[in-house]
Amino acid sequence: MDVAARSWHEFASSETLALGLSGTVAKVLGDAIALRGKATIAVSGGTTPGLFFRTLSREKLDWAKVTVTLIDERFVPADSPRSNAGLVAANLLQHEAAAANFVGLYSEAGNVQSAAQRANDSIARSALPLDAAILGMGGDGHTASFFPDAGNLAALLDPASKSNVLPVHAASGIEPRLTLTLPRIAEAGFVALHIEGVEKRRVLEAALGDGSHLPVRAVFDHAKTPVQVFWTL
Ligand SMILES: O=C(O)[C@H](O)[C@@H](O)[C@H](O)[C@H](O)COP(=O)(O)O
Numbered sequence: 001m002d003v004a005a006r007s008w009h010e011f012a013s014s015e016t017l018a019l020g021l022s023g024t025v026a027k028v029l030g031d032a033i034a035l036r037g038k039a040t041i042a043v044s045g046g047t048t049p050g051l052f053f054r055t056l057s058r059e060k061l062d063w064a065k066v067t068v069t070l071i072d073e074r075f076v077p078a079d080s081p082r083s084n085a086g087l088v089a090a091n092l093l094q095h096e097a098a099a100a101n102f103v104g105l106y107s108e109a110g111n112v113q114s115a116a117q118r119a120n121d122s123i124a125r126s127a128l129p130l131d132a133a134i135l136g137m138g139g140d141g142h143t144a145s146f147f148p149d150a151g152n153l154a155a156l157l158d159p160a161s162k163s164n165v166l167p168v169h170a171a172s173g174i175e176p177r178l179t180l181t182l183p184r185i186a187e188a189g190f191v192a193l194h195i196e197g198v199e200k201r202r203v204l205e206a207a208l209g210d211g212s213h214l215p216v217r218a219v220f221d222h223a224k225t226p227v228q229v230f231w232t233l
Pocket residue numbers: 044045046047048049071072073074084135136137138142143144145
């Protein structure tokens with residue numbers, strides 16, 4: 001299968017990358033609002049996106065018409081230091097973007113399977129189709145919570161999946177996880193992969209090489225639009 005076309009956007013610093021990605025995302029969301037009266041964006045957690053979030057939070061657009069959700073979440077409450085919802089609340093849903101609507105994936109359900117079912121339904125009601133999906137990538141080539149050691153990786157990456165959100169049990173994910181499935185991400189109008197550093201560039205190049213089975217490759221193979229890679233040293 002040919003790898004989906006991709007675009008490589010290289011920046012001199014994290015600061016200029018954050019400005020470039022924020023400006024691009026703000027235009028994507030503004031165009032969606034102009035066309036449909038609303039916009040949805042799913043963002044990733046981790047250590048990389050903080051500066052991008054803080055920069056995007058100051059973009060001037062009709063944030064009240066924007067729904068922000070998550071690409072994936074650790075099965076922890078929002079007040080946990082491991083929570084992606086907490087990261088987004090503290091860094092993105094501030095300033096101009098404080099007016100946005102947020103739909104998380106975690107709920108107090110007794111277990112991650114029940115939480116995934118609840119999230120599956122709430123995402124269907126309020127966040128699909130995504131106008132923008134902003135992905136990160138781990139050093140093992142995972143993106144979202146598509147961990148190589150996930151027991152249900154085939155289900156997570158099934159391009160024909162009807163599920164929106166699935167639970168994930170993977171030792172490398174630390175806590176149980178909740179993640180959007182590959183098709184819900186691949187269907188987004190704009191898909192960006194935000195990675196920083198030489199090592200992650202090497203991992204991505206390996207993932208895009210012939211015969212690679214690193215999970216991030218599935219996004220490039222199935223995205224309906226060229227994946228926009230935003231990278232800096
Ligand atoms: O919940 C998460 O951790 C993210 O959604 C995950 O997919 C992240 O994007 C990668 O693990 C990269 O994380 P870093 O930015 O910390 O390297």
